[in-house]
Amino acid sequence: MPPSCAALAERLGLTILPEDQSLEAGSLCLYWKEDVLSLGRAGSREYPVAVDFVRALQQRRQGPELLIKAVTGNLSVKLAVIDATAGLGRDSAILLGRGLAVTMVEQNPVVAALLENAIDRLKLQDAEAAGRLSLNSADAADYLAQHRADVVYLDPMFAASGKSALAKKDMQLFQHLLGHGDEDSRLLDAALASAEYRVVVKRALKAPPLAGREPGVAIKGKAVRFDVYPLKSLKQLNA
Numbered sequence: 001m002p003p004s005c006a007a008l009a010e011r012l013g014l015t016i017l018p019e020d021q022s023l024e025a026g027s028l029c030l031y032w033k034e035d036v037l038s039l040g041r042a043g044s045r046e047y048p049v050a051v052d053f054v055r056a057l058q059q060r061r062q063g064p065e066l067l068i069k070a071v072t073g074n075l076s077v078k079l080a081v082i083d084a085t086a087g088l089g090r091d092s093a094i095l096l097g098r099g100l101a102v103t104m105v106e107q108n109p110v111v112a113a114l115l116e117n118a119i120d121r122l123k124l125q126d127a128e129a130a131g132r133l134s135l136n137s138a139d140a141a142d143y144l145a146q147h148r149a150d151v152v153y154l155d156p157m158f159a160a161s162g163k164s165a166l167a168k169k170d171m172q173l174f175q176h177l178l179g180h181g182d183e184d185s186r187l188l189d190a191a192l193a194s195a196e197y198r199v200v201v202k203r204a205l206k207a208p209p210l211a212g213r214e215p216g217v218a219i220k221g222k223a224v225r226f227d228v229y230p231l232k233s234l235k236q237l238n239a
């Protein structure tokens, strides 16, 4: 067993079971196989979910242009972004793939462990990209109160219904693990205080704006939209 697996189990207060140990069907469990950490359900036929930045950087996800437009204003600027609700790191990977520096913040220790494991694997494959990516396992509002970035990006909740940024299977798994956030206002205030140029919030297309606050601009796709709260013009970065 890799030493980091034992250390992780201790940190998360989990028990390591031998592979053949039977668990109650449907229990959430972490799997550690060939240095890849993943989250799944015991007895499920579905593949467990892992974060894979190497693959994400190779195969760009469909529809990332709107996110890039919302974050960079389509300017070729090298921004430092805090992805304050990192989740499975899919949006972070898109930003990373465009050459931005990304600091991920994730409050859930299990999700943070999936991200940390993926960063470790990225370091072995692409040291340059890994050098632009970091992770903090913390509450975003607390973290943002202490740190600044050019842009703060928020995608706080897995949508309960309708189209989601995540596939349905992943969404259900993570809803079960995370529950729903109810601190939208605190989070948005912290993001607005931390960002230099703008805050971008991902929403389901028809969802109300975060904390009921209207954005300056909304960039709409077929299923999601990116609400932009501008603070300063990004053109100043080019000047």
Ligand SMILES: C[S@@+](CC[C@H](N)C(=O)[O-])C[C@H]1O[C@@H](n2cnc3c(N)ncnc32)[C@H](O)[C@@H]1O
Binding pocket: 084, 085, 086, 087, 088, 089, 090, 091, 092, 105, 106, 107, 108, 111, 138, 139, 140, 141, 155, 156, 157, 158, 159, 165, 178, 181, 187
């Ligand atoms: C919808 S997911 C983000 C998905 C992500 N954009 C992606 O591309 O994979 C929301 C994540 O934000 C995290 N989150 C919600 N509120 C948070 C907070 N206040 N601080 C840190 N993380 C938070 C949740 O734990 C969850 O993992």
